Amino acid sequence: MTTGGVFEVQGVPSGGVPTRDNLPPSRVADLAVAGVSYADVSVTLRWTASGDDFDQGGPAHYVDLRHGRHLNQLADDFFGSTQVNQSQLLLGNLTSPPTPGHVQTVIIRVPERGDNVTFAFSLRMCDEEDNCGPPSNTVTSNLEHIPGPITVNNTVTWVIVGCVAGVVVLVAILVLLYFKVCRFKKEIKQAKSIHPDSAKDNPSYVPTV
Structure with missing residues (x-):
């Protein structure tokens, strides 16, 4: 450790230096499938919310959640995959994440179900300045009917x-x-x-x- 000494900043604009949030939320690493319902054509996802600035500060501003039919498709082209909107949710909210460290749960209605129907999911959390963390781990769920x-x-x-x-x-x-x-x-x-x-x-x- 060492001291920085003394320095002088010159040419400061009138009114001070404008501040901007340049720090994104942390990457979510524990996305998991908590349940699958063939009857409701839905998948329950769960993860730990990150903060506005990495894992600190207030909650993130929104969740960018995406899905695809194949794991490789989502892993190779996250931004080209289908984005989940609020109207597809049966439970939860993508625009009001909880405080950092708390578990967030959503139930998504998927487009189809049946034999060999599999969906992959991944997400990233973003702040109010649209600074987004890297895409999370990818999880898959199968919508095949399993009789009880x-x-x-x-x-x-x-x-x-x-x-x-x-x-x-x-x-x-x-x-x-x-x-x-x-x-x-x-x-x-x-x-x-x-x-x-x-x-x-x-x-x-x-x-x-």
Whole structure:
């Protein structure tokens, strides 16, 4: 460290030197996809807001948020990608960022959804003098429909289980009765073959004297 000494500024304009904000907000490095809704055709984004001058001062003036269908497209040509406007937001505000260090969340309605539909997002924060920080990290989200788990009412489940169990028991009883009847008939047939009816047992028999 050293002292700067003493110096004199000459030729100062009347009224002083006009001041201008030349410091942009810091680069956002933690942009993340917090949620995707196939039903609402929307994507939830979240990041930490930077300041008016790097990460200091008041909040930035607005957020320049852009999206594209491919990650490389957005990474290679940020300024040629589609800019998200306030009318596309279901939640949040791009023109009123929070104070530096606070988390900002927005929900964006995207143009389409379906199989193989992917969107990439990136942003930069800007101050009131249109000084903007570098584009943030790039994130992607998929708008493919993923069916949820099928839930069945427990009462209905137990009724179905009870009906199936009742049918199984009834079938088992009928099969058991069938085999018992068949066995009984077989035993009678065997008994007749061993002890045939005698002539006396024949009602048409008439004894001779």
